Amino acid sequence: MSGILAGLADGLAAFALALGLPFGAGGPPPLANGYVEGEYLRIAAPSAGTLESLSVVRGAQVAAGAPLFAIDRATANAERDRLAAVLAQARAQRADLATGKRPQEVAVLTAQKARAEAALRYSSAELARQQELVARKVTSPDKLDQARAAYDRDRGQLAEAEAQLAVAALPARPEQLRAADEAVSQAEAALVQAERRLADLAPAAPVAALVEDTLYNPGEWVPAGSPVVSLLPPERVKLVLFVPEPAMAAVAPGTVLSVRCDGCPPGLSARVTRIASQAEYTPPVIYSVGSREKLVFRVEAMPGRPLNPGLPVDVWPADVRPMDVGPVGRPQ
Known part of the structure; x- marks a missing residue:
């Protein structure tokens, strides 16, 4: 019997969430919804050639100045010596x-x-x-x-x-x-130009970053300008929020917001860095029955700690404790 009631409660909660309605008692609704976005550094070589070596693996952290990969440099070495x-x-x-x-x-x-x-x-x-x-x-x-x-x-x-x-x-x-x-x-x-060309064929990490992806394997032919390694520096992770027009009075550049995401530790915050100058309709990524017709403003904010890109987030004013609300997108 308890299992049936639990299933019914979950069904009602899902239905209420689909309608954009609160379910049960709890804290205030979020100020805005959004997701985590990463601005990736895609490292490429200016000249085509065979990938000689790959010094990093997906998911690893690299320090600034660490080697990433090397394109075959036999011709470039000969030109530098000449x-x-x-x-x-x-x-x-x-x-x-x-x-x-x-x-x-x-x-x-x-x-x-x-x-x-x-x-x-x-x-x-x-x-x-x-x-x-x-x-x-x-x-x-x-x-x-x-x-x-x-x-x-x-x-x-x-x-x-x-x-x-x-x-x-x-x-x-x-x-x-x-x-x-x-x-x-x-x-x-x-000679400086030749040495620079030689260095470009074996680039190093410009900053400390996460290796988000490697796009070629050693021995493969890499076209000129084609990215070989994709990096995500922690300072290039941001929150993309869609704030409804009536709530824009509470948001300004520099405003601190409380952040909540599934599985994230409590006490997260973010600072608003950019606000779009024109309104738009709620994007499909956060569509719901209750919000699909709303005009929203795109707002970008820098989180206090790196988060995984693609993770959905909700934000509240800084004076609202995220622990007072339930999972992302659903009031308690």
Whole structure:
């Protein structure tokens, strides 16, 4: 007999719930109904390739910076190494332009200067001797002219050797140095881009989060931009509520609400973060006979603790204790 009565009570409760009517004595009806929604981070790689490894499993918690997966990086590694070699070459060329000639080349120019000095000493002595002989009328003026020409030639060769030696110590022209600097900058930027591309093929978790799903298995081909791992950070879990138009006066951004959901611990609360600017009809997800024609406003609120997405919730003003009401959607 007691079983029959219990079944009848449950049937009446279900009927009353379907009609949107209270059943039995209890606390006030909820201010609004809604559900928990998650804003997922879907992590993808920018380039297509074979999934090399998957470092996480569904339902696990990952820390910020933890590896998630890796796409085959053989080609990207080779390109990074090539650009690193190009950068090393550009830097070496820039350093070479800034240091002048090699020591061996400077030694050659120094020897050429010494030879020019020796030649000038000889031609200078020869010129003095011919001048004396001409003054004594021992030799012809032609010999003096030859000695003077040899002296001028050797003096010019010495000046040339000294100039070449000075130039050997100078760096390249400023325009050449600027061009070399630009080449180094371009090579550095290309290497940074290659390293970034390589990192994108093996992304890490941007924040601590729950691994909501993994969409590919190692060995499968992953198209470019296709998500491989779906993450749900705790701070991206929110309540989506549908507040009837007459109750909107009790809701404003920053308002604290009491939250009740099946199987949740008591004392839950949420703070309103966003209110829609336009009303809408009650969405099908919370349809009932009593509410399907109501105009409601979509309200978003941040719960005080993470909840499972999809979980239906009821909310009351903060001064109403959720323990005074029954299961979600049903007054006690």
